[in-house]
Amino acid sequence: MPDNPTTKHARIRSLEEYHEAYRRSVENPEQFWAEVAEPFTWRRKWSKVLDSDMAAGRNEWFQGARLNITENCLDRHLASRANKLAIIYEPNDPKTRHLRLTYRELHQEVCKFANVLHNNGVEKGDRVCIYMPMIPQLAIAVLACARIGAVHSVIFAGFSATAIADRVNDAQATVVLTADGLNRGAKQIPVKRVVDEALETCPGVRRVIVVEHLGWPVHMHEGRDVWYHEEAEDVPKTCPAEEMDAEDPLFILYTSGSTGKPKGVVHSTAGYMVWADYTFRNVFQIEENDIYWCTADIGWVTGHSYLLYGPLLAGSTSLMFEGIPTYPDAGRFWEVIDKHSVSIFYTAPTAIRSLMAAPLDNVLSYSLDSLRVLGSVGEPINEEAWYWYYQHVGKERCPVVDTWWQTETGGIMISAMAGITPSKPTHAGLPMPGVQPVLLTQEGKEIEGNDEEGYLAIKHSWPGIIRTTYGDHERAVQTYFAPYKGYYFTGDGARRDENGLYRIIGRVDDVINVxxxxxxxxxxxxxxxxxxxxxxxxxxxxxxxxxxxxxxxxxxxxxxxxxxxxxxxxxxxxxxxxxxxxxxxxxxxxxxxxxxxxxxxxxxxxxxxxxxxxxxxxxxxxxxxxxxxxxxxxxxxxxx
The missing domain is CATH 3.30.300.30 (ANL, C-terminal domain)
Incomplete structure (x- = not known):
C-alpha cells in the first residue's frame, strides 16, 4: 500500500515472513510491538511497552504514551487520502440513494459532532451510550466521542428497553445518542420510543441527542432531548483532538454473561488501536484500492474493530450496510457487492447458512468478479457452508479466512492470512503474531505436540487484551484470569491438528461427555x-x-x-x-x-x-x- 504511514512493520507478505514475525513476537514481544507501533501518530512516545501481570488481570501497553485514536483514523490520512472514500453507506431500501464520505468529509462530520457533544456538556471520561441504526451518523458519533475523550458504549439498536437501561445504568452514562427510527428489512423499529421507555429507569441521563433519519414524529422530552441537526447548524468543522493516555478507556461494550447481568468489557486506547490495525491489514491482506465490506453492526465488537476502527486506521474504504441479507430478496448481499465492486467480504456463518437455503440463482445472477478475499466471523463455520461460500461466492479463487476471536480479545487471534498462511475448512488456522495459544487439560497442564485437543488459553499478553469489566475488575479476573493462573482462559475447547492448525470445537460448557x-x-x-x-x-x-x-x-x-x-x-x-x-x-x-x-x-x-x-x-x-x-x-x- 503506497503512502501508508504504518506499512513498514505491519504487513506480512509471505509464509516465511509470517514465521519470522511470529518468532520475533514470541522471543522479544516488547521490541516487536514497539516496531509495529512506531509509525502511528503519537503526541508522546511510551516509556515502557508492556507491564503485565496476567494472574491479576493487569495488562498495560505503551505506558506513558499520549495520543488520540481519531488522529490516526482521520487526520494523518488527510495529506495523501483526503479525497479517498472512507465510508460507503448502503441503505436498507435498495431504491434509496447510497452515500459516500471521503476522508476529508468524514473528518469534518466527526469534528462537527464532537463540537455538538462539547456544547451539550460532554467531557473527557464521560460515558456516552449510543443506540442508533446502521447509518453514517452512528460511525460519526463513535469517532466524535473518541475525538473528545468520552468513552463510547454502543448498544445494538434492537435490544429491548430493559436491556438498554441495564447498560446505561451500569456505564453510568449521562448522555444517550439515538435516532427517530429505523427500517431493518421490512420491519420498522421506533428507536426513540424504545429509548424513552428505557430512560424511565435511568435517572443519571441528562441529555438525549436525536438524529433525524426517517422523518418520523417523535416525542421530545423538554429539557432533556435535542435534535442533532438543530444543534449542528452553526458549529465549526474543526475540533482539536483530546490528548489521551495510552491506557485511558476507549469504549465499553457489553456482552451477555452467564448470569443475567451483562459484562461491560473495557478496551483501552493505544493497545486496541495497534491490535485492530495490525490484524486488519494482515488477515485480509489489504491493498490501497480495496473496497472492504464487513456486514456486522457497529453494536458488536466486529463492527467496532473491522467495520470502523481497523479500516480507518489503515486508510481503507469501508462499506456500511443498514439492511439484512434477505431484503428485498436473498440476492441483496451479492447485488451490493457488484454495485460497489467490493473486493473483501466479511460476514457470519449464520448469514451464509440462511442464504444457502435460498435458490442458488440468487447467487448465480451476479458476477462477483470484484471479490478477492472472503471472511467468516462469529462462530466456527461448518464444512458445508465453507465449501458453498468458497465455490459459489468466491468462485474457487478467493481465499476464505475463518477468524476466531472474542469481544474480550479486541481483535482477531487465530486465523489464516488471506493467501499467505494455510487455510483449511472448519479450522481457524495459525495464531497471529503476538498470540501464544496453548491447550490445557482440565487440571491446567499444558498439552504438548500436535494432533491434540484441550481447553484453549493464551499464555502471554497482547495489545488488544481486555483491560477490565467496567466497575468490577474482580469479575474480569474471576472470568478470564483466575480459572488457570497465568493464562487468559478463552472458555473454548480447541483441537490442534497434525500441522499445528487450530480448530475451535465449541465452548467448554458446550462439550458433551457421552x-x-x-x-x-x-x-x-x-x-x-x-x-x-x-x-x-x-x-x-x-x-x-x-x-x-x-x-x-x-x-x-x-x-x-x-x-x-x-x-x-x-x-x-x-x-x-x-x-x-x-x-x-x-x-x-x-x-x-x-x-x-x-x-x-x-x-x-x-x-x-x-x-x-x-x-x-x-x-x-x-x-x-x-x-x-x-x-x-x-x-x-x-x-x-
Whole structure:
C-alpha cells in the first residue's frame, strides 16, 4: 500500500515472513510491538511497552504514551487520502440513494459532532451510550466521542428497553445518542420510543441527542432531548483532538454473561488501536484500492474493530450496510457487492447458512468478479457452508479466512492470512503474531505436540487484551484470569491438528461427555449440517441415566424437506452423523424446529436450549433480547 504511514512493520507478505514475525513476537514481544507501533501518530512516545501481570488481570501497553485514536483514523490520512472514500453507506431500501464520505468529509462530520457533544456538556471520561441504526451518523458519533475523550458504549439498536437501561445504568452514562427510527428489512423499529421507555429507569441521563433519519414524529422530552441537526447548524468543522493516555478507556461494550447481568468489557486506547490495525491489514491482506465490506453492526465488537476502527486506521474504504441479507430478496448481499465492486467480504456463518437455503440463482445472477478475499466471523463455520461460500461466492479463487476471536480479545487471534498462511475448512488456522495459544487439560497442564485437543488459553499478553469489566475488575479476573493462573482462559475447547492448525470445537460448557467420550457441539453440528435435508442445527447435552450425558439436536430443515416423513429425516441425519463421527455421537433426541434462539449478533443461546432439553422451562431467564423471542415458545411446545 503506497503512502501508508504504518506499512513498514505491519504487513506480512509471505509464509516465511509470517514465521519470522511470529518468532520475533514470541522471543522479544516488547521490541516487536514497539516496531509495529512506531509509525502511528503519537503526541508522546511510551516509556515502557508492556507491564503485565496476567494472574491479576493487569495488562498495560505503551505506558506513558499520549495520543488520540481519531488522529490516526482521520487526520494523518488527510495529506495523501483526503479525497479517498472512507465510508460507503448502503441503505436498507435498495431504491434509496447510497452515500459516500471521503476522508476529508468524514473528518469534518466527526469534528462537527464532537463540537455538538462539547456544547451539550460532554467531557473527557464521560460515558456516552449510543443506540442508533446502521447509518453514517452512528460511525460519526463513535469517532466524535473518541475525538473528545468520552468513552463510547454502543448498544445494538434492537435490544429491548430493559436491556438498554441495564447498560446505561451500569456505564453510568449521562448522555444517550439515538435516532427517530429505523427500517431493518421490512420491519420498522421506533428507536426513540424504545429509548424513552428505557430512560424511565435511568435517572443519571441528562441529555438525549436525536438524529433525524426517517422523518418520523417523535416525542421530545423538554429539557432533556435535542435534535442533532438543530444543534449542528452553526458549529465549526474543526475540533482539536483530546490528548489521551495510552491506557485511558476507549469504549465499553457489553456482552451477555452467564448470569443475567451483562459484562461491560473495557478496551483501552493505544493497545486496541495497534491490535485492530495490525490484524486488519494482515488477515485480509489489504491493498490501497480495496473496497472492504464487513456486514456486522457497529453494536458488536466486529463492527467496532473491522467495520470502523481497523479500516480507518489503515486508510481503507469501508462499506456500511443498514439492511439484512434477505431484503428485498436473498440476492441483496451479492447485488451490493457488484454495485460497489467490493473486493473483501466479511460476514457470519449464520448469514451464509440462511442464504444457502435460498435458490442458488440468487447467487448465480451476479458476477462477483470484484471479490478477492472472503471472511467468516462469529462462530466456527461448518464444512458445508465453507465449501458453498468458497465455490459459489468466491468462485474457487478467493481465499476464505475463518477468524476466531472474542469481544474480550479486541481483535482477531487465530486465523489464516488471506493467501499467505494455510487455510483449511472448519479450522481457524495459525495464531497471529503476538498470540501464544496453548491447550490445557482440565487440571491446567499444558498439552504438548500436535494432533491434540484441550481447553484453549493464551499464555502471554497482547495489545488488544481486555483491560477490565467496567466497575468490577474482580469479575474480569474471576472470568478470564483466575480459572488457570497465568493464562487468559478463552472458555473454548480447541483441537490442534497434525500441522499445528487450530480448530475451535465449541465452548467448554458446550462439550458433551457421552460415556467418557468428549464431543464438541460444533463437531456434531458440522456433521448434521452436511445432511442434504438440513439448513442449520444446534446440539446440547442433557442428563442421561446410562451415558451420563445424552445428545439433544435441534434441527432446521430445508423447505424441500417439508414433504418428507419426519422419521425418514431423523434416520437420514443419524446416518450422516454415524458416517462422519461414529455411532457414539448419535443424538438421543432430534427435534425439528423452524428457528433457533439467537442473540442479535447471531449467536445461538445454547443455555436456553439446554434448559428446554432438560425440561427446565420455568426458569429460562430474559428472552426479550433474542432476535426472535417467539421461537422459544415454539421449541418448548415442540418438545412437549
Amino acid at each position: 460415556s467418557g467420550h468428549r464431543f464438541g457441539t460444533a463437531e456434531i453440528e458440522n456433521a448434521i449440517n452436511q445432511n442434504q435435508n438440513v439448513v442449520e442445527s444446534a446440539v446440547v447435552a442433557f442428563p442421561h441415566d446410562v451415558k451420563g450425558q445424552g445428545i439433544y439436536a435441534y434441527v432446521i430443515c430445508r423447505p424441500a424437506a417439508a414433504t418428507k416423513d419426519k422419521a425418514h429425516i431423523e434416520a437420514s441425519i443419524i446416518e450422516t452423523i454415524v458416517a462422519q463421527i461414529g455411532k457414539i455421537a448419535k443424538p438421543d433426541k432430534i427435534q425439528i424446529v423452524s428457528g433457533l434462539p439467537k442473540t442479535r449478533s447471531g449467536k445461538i443461546m445454547r443455555r436456553i436450549l439446554r434448559k428446554v432439553a432438560e425440561g427446565e422451562i420455568s426458569n429460562l431467564g430474559d428472552t426479550t433480547t433474542l432476535l426472535d423471542p417467539a421461537v422459544v415458545d415454539e421449541i418448548i411446545e415442540g418438545r412437549k
